Amino acid sequence: MVGLKIKPTTLVVWIDEEKEVVVVMADFDTFAADGTRICSIADALDLVGDRWSLLVVREIGFDVRRFDQIRTRTGAPRQMLAARLRKLEEVGVVQRRKYQDRPERYEYVLTGAGRALLPVLAELRQWGQRHAPSRPAGRTNSVEGGDAPAS
Structure with a gap:
């Protein structure tokens, strides 16, 4: 796709101060030509x-x-x-x-x-x-x- 920039990332997991598991998830970051993140969360919220x-x-x-x-x-x-x-x-x-x-x-x-x-x-x-x-x-x-x- 023209105008898309895809950058691979990793799954980050840690335990916070309250001993809760915190997960930051993404298989990859996808950005439109204007720099906005394209993501299924935003699509679902629409x-x-x-x-x-x-x-x-x-x-x-x-x-x-x-x-x-x-x-x-x-x-x-x-x-x-x-x-x-x-x-x-x-x-x-x-x-x-x-x-x-x-x-x-x-x-x-x-x-x-x-x-x-x-x-x-x-x-x-x-x-x-x-x-x-x-x-x-x-x-x-x-x-x-x-x-x-x-x-």
Whole structure:
């Protein structure tokens, strides 16, 4: 490819002050002609890298499939949620399925690509539990009738 500069690198592993394994990973660095790094992390974030998209995937992963239920569990504004669901459908992360004819109603399920994000969200949750600020007072993880999905 014209304009690409590829520089091989190595996998670096060490143990930090908290006795945690730290890994810096890259098979190679790829740069565009303008010097920006080309990377699959950036590509993935273009598809699912906003708050609402990841929370939608979380909820569908918890088998919350209907629009109003997803909206309630995420707190997403209606128009924002509709836009995110359309985008996630377009990029192949969720699939819309009709569950009622009159009036037409749809539910959302994860595709294989969407299900592949669940372990990533589990890791993000663990990271958040260790490094993100606590929830504001008055918010809990439990709702009437069971546990709410953790953010």
